[in-house]
Amino acid sequence: MAKFTIATPAGVSYSVAGGGYETEMEPLAGLDAEIVEIPAPTEEAFIAGARHADALYAKAIPITRRIIEGMDRCRAIVLGSVGVDSVDVAAATERGIPVTNCPDTFIEEVADHAMTLLLGGFRRLVEQDRMVREGRWKEGRPALLKLPRLMGQTLGFISFGHVARAVAVRARPFGLRMLAYDPYIEELAMSPYGVEPASLGDVLERADFVSMHAPGTPETGHMLGEAHFRRMKPTALFINTGRGATVDEPALIRALQEGWIAGAALDVLETEPPGHNNPLLGMGNVILTAHVASASARFDPARKRHVGQELALIATGRWPMSCVNPSVLVGSGLRRWQPVSMERGPNS
16 A cells, blocks of 8 residues: 555546546656545445545545544545535534645636626527527517617626636626625725626626626525525626525526526536426526536646645645645644745645
């Protein structure tokens, strides 16, 4: 057995299963380390196989409090995604275990997708395509003649992290006014993007497009509900490329059915994949994509390489780059190593 063992659920991947771990192992070359797949037909089986691992490469299955408490010597839980909602971060923090993610690997792709949903939803792209295919050619132009021009419309962001900022860069040349609600960042972080700081109520009431970017955490669960959708303009389009659980989906469905808002463009849903009876599937004023905003040819190798880099840092006793619970680092037995700011993570 290697000196540093990394446990991961067997037969699962963020993209295509069975792809191997060559890319993750690149940064671990020269270290006595190995990634070991653990069958996970049940939580108990996974705990039994992963109990003595030095690190956990988390993917596909929920990393629950029970799993975390069953690990004897786990020094880190490493994810290949931006979101960490599959891990009980509170339980890991209680055990002093760092949890890492990939905060900046697929930002451009998600921003592209968000902007695509905005433009496609606003110009009724799916509906226009359907009209042509159904022989309703003459209906296309009259449908769009009811719409205002995009220039001068207002885009409101809920959360203004990396993705929202990249969307702002794309939206600005279209002549969109922009405002954002994010109580966790300085207002000065918005100014360079031409974005006005605003309250959540202001974003909901003033925006023609509301773009949701809040992460999936216990605090953001059902962050938007009926009262919030009722405050939006009846002509507004709601866009979500963040996490489905941040939205009370039945409230969103009712808002669309009863005309509180005009439409939605969603890459994420509360339950994925959706059940065949989900009303969103039958709505003509809704665009849906299958949680694919981050996908591109770069996605898998970049994600895997980042995971390997974090694991290599842990294996050599150093702080990881992208720790979502940095309060544990001082007492983790790992050492801070960057001599200068890296402008991200707890080492900045």
